[in-house]
Amino acid sequence: MTNMLRKWRGQNQHENEPLDHDKMIKELRTAIGPLSGHASKFCTDACLRRYLEARSWNLEKAMKMLKETLEWRSNYKPHEIRWHQVEKEGETGKVSRANFVDRFGRPVLIMRPGKQNTKTGEGNVRHLVYLIENAILNLPEGQEQMSWLIDFTGYTMNATNIQPKTARDIINVTQSHYPERLAIIVLYNPPKIFQALFKVISYFIDPKTYLKIKFVYPNDKDSIEIMKSYFDTENLPSEFGGKANLSLKYDHEEFSKLMIEDDIKSAKFWNSDDDTNDHCVTPKPEPTS
CATH class of the missing domain: 1.10.8 (Helicase, Ruva Protein; domain 3)
Structure with missing residues (x-):
């Protein structure tokens, strides 16, 4: 050895x-x-x-x-977490899977720090882990990564309950246990007040991950080019500078239905004895009738 x-x-x-x-x-x-x-x-x-x-x-x-x-x-046991166990954390839509993909067909997780609704650090981490596992479950054939789009609309330091320790825990989990899963992290329109928090947590970010973080601001020429390089503006909602007439309003009832369906799919995959040779957790397609 x-x-x-x-x-x-x-x-x-x-x-x-x-x-x-x-x-x-x-x-x-x-x-x-x-x-x-x-x-x-x-x-x-x-x-x-x-x-x-x-x-x-x-x-x-x-x-x-x-x-x-x-x-x-x-x-x-991240693969055993079910939606009903983390649903309360998701009531405001602070983290959800987008109804669009990036330019390379990768699923997009939208995070909205301004919609933080709980004080439990562990609850926030567990909720995010569930959605990361869900995004991996829904990766298209041949794709292993996802994109994060962090929308700071409505964010204030007073409005959020996310503490630096929770942010560090999230960074630790994603870096240590989901390596090479993140393609890009877009920080969309972050206020200046966020920069102080980012300066603190950046010390805990792996250099390779740090290079994937992009600060993007509306009506900024460089930012527009960054978004174009990672997203097809024809499919990107107008809230993020795109042309698509897609609603980003979070519908908790509809999203819950989607997650419950995926919980069934996840359980079938992890309880199956079938081998898989592509993604770590990509289930085989259901047979069509």
């Missing part, structure tokens, strides 16, 4: 020699040992690749990160 780890840390490999990524995925699978049940279904080749990418293809670091995630998933 020690020799294997040394080899892929580059100690026995010329620094200019390209890494054999497929071989490293196999090495990581060997390193983590036999898996069963949920862990086996979670650890697809695509999943192992994301952990290796997140740790710059350092086998030892990727193995440590993956084992920590498997332990977290075993204890936290």
Whole structure:
């Protein structure tokens, strides 16, 4: 084991020699040992690749990160969270899956800090974890990432109950247990007062994740170009500078129906013995009648 780890840390490999990524995925699978049940279904080749990418293809670091995630998933059981358990957190629509996708077909999570409605840090984290799992469940074929669009409309420091500790917990969970799942994080029209909070929490953000964060402001030329590069303006709601006549008004009853349907889909997938070779948690299509 020690020799294997040394080899892929580059100690026995010329620094200019390209890494054999497929071989490293196999090495990581060997390193983590036999898996069963949920862990086996979670650890697809695509999943192992994301952990290796997140740790710059350092086998030892990727193995440590993956084992920590498997332990977290075993204890936290994110795949077993159901909508009725987090529904109260979602009543105001502070986090929801958008009814549009980005330019690359990736699902979009819309976050509205100005609609914060609870004081429970753990409740906020659990609600977000549920929606991340839901977004992964709905990834299109061949896609592994999602986009976050954080809308600061109505945000004030007094209106929100999100504390720096909760923000750190959210950052820790997403960085540690959902590596390479985020394509871009758009901070849409953040007020100056938010910059102080961002300066605090930015110390806890991984440098690779930090580069994915984009500050976007209405009527700003550079911001408009950023939005165009990540979103098709024909499908983007006008609230975000697009041309689509899509309503972003959150309908809790309709969204709840959608989540309950997805809970059934999720349960079928995780309780199935079928193998999956694409996403970590992408279910196979239901047969059509």
